[in-house]
Amino acid sequence: MADDRPEPCPVAADPSPPPPPTPEELVARGVAPVKPAFLRPAPVRDAPSEDGGRASGAVPLEKKSKRQFRRDRKQEQESVLRLCVAVAKSGNVDACKFGASCRFTHDIDAYLAQKPADLEGTCPFTVLGQPCPYGLTCRFSGTHKDNHAPSESHEINTLSKDVQKLLWKTKYKFPRASEQIKHLGLKEVIKIKASALAEDRSADHDNPDVSCELNGEEKTESSCNTAVNVEHDSSLCEEMDKLGGEPLDGDSVARAAKKSKIEVVEINKEGAGTHDTKLEPEDPNLVNGLEVPSNIPSSCRVDLVATPHLRERKIIDFREKLYLAPLTTVGNLPFRRLCKTLGADITCGEMAMCTNLMQGQASEWALLRRHSSEDLFGVQICGAFPDTVARTIELVDNECSFDFVDINMGCPIDLVVNKGAGSSLLNKPMRIKSIVQASSAVTKRPLTVKVRTAFFEGRNRADSLVSDIYDWGASAITIHGRSRQQRYSKNADWDYINQCAQKAPDDLHVIGNGDIFSFTDWNRHVSGSSKISTCMIARGALVKPWIFTEIKEQRDWDITSGERLNILKDFTRFGLEHWGSDTKGVETTRHFLLEWLSYTCRYIPVGLLDVVPQQLNWRPPSYCGRDDLETLMASDSAADWVRISELLLGKVPEGFTFAPKHKSNSYDRAENG
Incomplete structure (x- = not known):
């Protein structure tokens, strides 16, 4: 019987594979x-x-209910692994001053029976020749030595309990910020208790007995000759500037108010003009329990013209210094210490929100911590309103040690932008002016500002700021070469950064930011434009922190895996400290x-x-x-x-899970830098 099946189709020979793509x-x-x-x-x-x-x-981490969180917390509190700190440090059960009422366990034997095994290596505090502050709880306790020398911390900028309590009760006083906000005619958004506000104002003036009424609220002032509405209006300031900064009298206010359509509540021509206002209290220990420097400027103007700031005292030479950008999450103190060992010149703390600092949140204040190796260190804050930012700067100026303060006006995160802070300020240039003017007057340290090119793609705004921001009080401006809409996608627009630098006054430092990943990138942007003082390095330092060494030595470092592991070891040592x-x-x-x-x-x-x-x-x-x-x-x-x-x-604990905080594909965008 014949086979009726069709003959199979001939199989074509496999074509030669395409050549591999060229570099x-x-x-x-x-x-x-x-x-x-x-x-x-x-x-x-x-x-x-x-x-x-x-x-x-x-x-992914298991999502727990509030009841489960409470149950886990209670189990943790009752665990024998929560050994009392005093007992752990001394090894003596009688060392705790609270005795039986202490909420931590004093059972050393039970703790040691469940304590995880010690890790390999030596206690980082023993290496430094210091007694370990963790005692029995240290995971390297077997390497401890009998060292009774006093332990000296190399970290500063910790929030004291007394100041934290004042912030919790909203009783912390801000004499410099309050005075500047009032003189600029800006609206006060932050709420302060009336008692603290009254003390604040009475401490700001020589004559506390003179008072006046404005909008139904008693104001204590040394001179109450002029009262206008406290809502800031730029047209009034412009008209006053045209008057040549002359002393304020009734006729000049009337002319300025008429042109700017501002209602004058009361004008008293007698005795109008400038006056001296004493910003420090009679007893320096009366302001928040802290000593106030005696060289705070003691004169101000009541004509709403911004007090001239002392830029000659606010000088940091940023030119060609290697600047590690403030980085969310990863830009912590141990990472900054590591970058200092690899050649970074300038470091800046992680972005801290003004509202959280003003509330005394310990987790937010931890972002301001500084190590002794950070010889040129800045703090970065983010806020939406002039009074909030100015008070925060006065607060950290009193409580912290730093060399400059940076105001973040470029953060693209939705949580920040929706509150009116970060890059949303690029749509409000007059508010930027108010923030910079108010902030620069309350601190003698240099004030810097970080912005993006624009909020929306194709609507660049940074060039309109660089010509004026120095006159407002900023010493430097950092321009990230992307818009908020871009986040971290596409290449940074360095041509536009150069255009902004060309428009900047000679005394304003312009710092570029974006896509610096080698010494050739650095040379091209810094040497190619004499107007750009330096470059801020962000994600490039996260991927390879030895980029600072490459720039200083002008080479591409073919680093080995062993050398990279040593860098990771340094980070873990700094982290344990x-x-x-x-x-x-x-x-x-x-x-x-x-x-x-x-x-x-x-x-x-x-x-x-x-x-x-x-x-x-x-x-x-x-x-x-x-x-x-x-x-x-x-x-x-x-x-x-x-x-x-x-x-x-060492080994991770049982049930350990990890998912990166920044879940986006960060080759295109990342929530830091």
């Missing part, structure tokens, strides 16, 4: 040109996770180490690239390193990051 083609596509010898087939991945696929080994060497401190150090490793995995060693240097926006293909450790460090899996942390901090 130039890979670069044009935004792919890192890794040498073919190190490439490997891309692993088969599951469906992309909510974090964009950057943390394939991450396990900062967060503690007990179990809680070890796990806190591990958490921030893992957050940082989510960035370092993007670094591609110089010896593996066909084109040098690496660009920040290149996507690395799947590749093998020159050794197993280098391959492990190149992994984008959170499980591999945990393995690296175990090399430094």
Whole structure:
């Protein structure tokens, strides 16, 4: 019987495989040109996770109810692992002054029976020749030595309990900020108790017996000759400027008010003009219980013209200094210490919200901590209103040690923007003016401002600020070459940053920010424009903190995996000194180490690239390193990051999970920098 099945179609010969793309083609596509010898087939991945696929080994944390949180907290409080600090430090159960009423356990034997095993290595405090403040709870307690020398901390800017209580009760007084807000005619948004406000004003003037009525509220002043509405209006200030800054009398106010359409409530021509106002109290110990410097400026004007700030006393030479940007989460004190050892000149603390600082939140004040190695250190704050920012600056000026204060007007995070702070201020130039004027008058330290090019793409606004912001009181302005709408996508617009620098006055430092990832990037932007003082380095320092060494030595450092591991060891040592060497401190150090490793995995060693240097926006293909450790460090899996942390901090606790805080694909955008 004949076979009726059709004959099979002839199989075409396999065409020759296409030639591999050239390095130039890979670069044009935004792919890192890794040498073919190190490439490997891309692993088969599951469906992309909510974090964009950057943390394939991450396990989402279990969402707990409030009842479960309370139950867990109660179990933690009753646990024998909560050993009393005094008992742990001394090893004596009778060392606690609270005795049986102490809410922590005094059972040393029960604690030691459940304490995790000690980690390998030496206690970081013992290495420094200091007694360990964690005693029995230290995870390196076996290496402790009998050292009874007093322990000296190298960290400053801690919030005292007395000041915190004043902030909680809203009784902290702000004489300089209140006076400046009043003289600028700005509206006070922040609410202060009447008793504290009355004390504040009575401390600001020589003659507390003279008072006047304004809007039904008693105002204590040394001279009440003129009263106008307290809502700030730029047209009035402009008219007063046209009068040449002459002493304020009734006729001049009337003329200015008529042109600016402002209602004059009361004008008294007798005795009008300038007057001296004493900003420090008669007894310096009466202001918030702290000594007030005797050299605070003691004269002011009542004509609403901004008090001339002493810029000659506010000088920091930013030119060609290596500036580590304030970085959310990862820009903590141990990371800044690490960057200082690698060549950074200027460091700045993480962004702190003004409202949280004013409420005395300990977690927010921790962002202002400074290490003794940070010889040129700034604090960065973020607020929406002039009175809030000015009072916060006066607060940190009294309580903290720093060299300059930076106001963040470029943060793109929705939580900040929706409150009217951060980059939303770019849509309110008059509020920027008020914030800078009020803030610069309450501190003698340099005031700097950080902005983006614009809020919306294609509507650049930064160039309109640089010509005036120096006259308002700023010593430097940092321009991030992206709009808020861009976040961190696309390349930074350095052409526009240069345009802004050309419009800036000679005494204003213009600092560029965006995509600095090698010494050639640095040279191109700093040397190419004499008007740009320096560059701020953000994500480039997160991916490879040795970029500061590369810039100073003018080379592309082909760093080995062993050298990179030593850098991680330094970070963990700094972290244990900062967060503690007990179990809680070890796990806190591990958490921030893992957050940082989510960035370092993007670094591609110089010896593996066909084109040098690496660009920040290149996507690395799947590749093998020159050794197993280098391959492990190149992994984008959170499980591999945990393995690296175990090399430094021992095994993770049972049930440990980790997911990066910044869940976006940060090759395009990230919530820091």
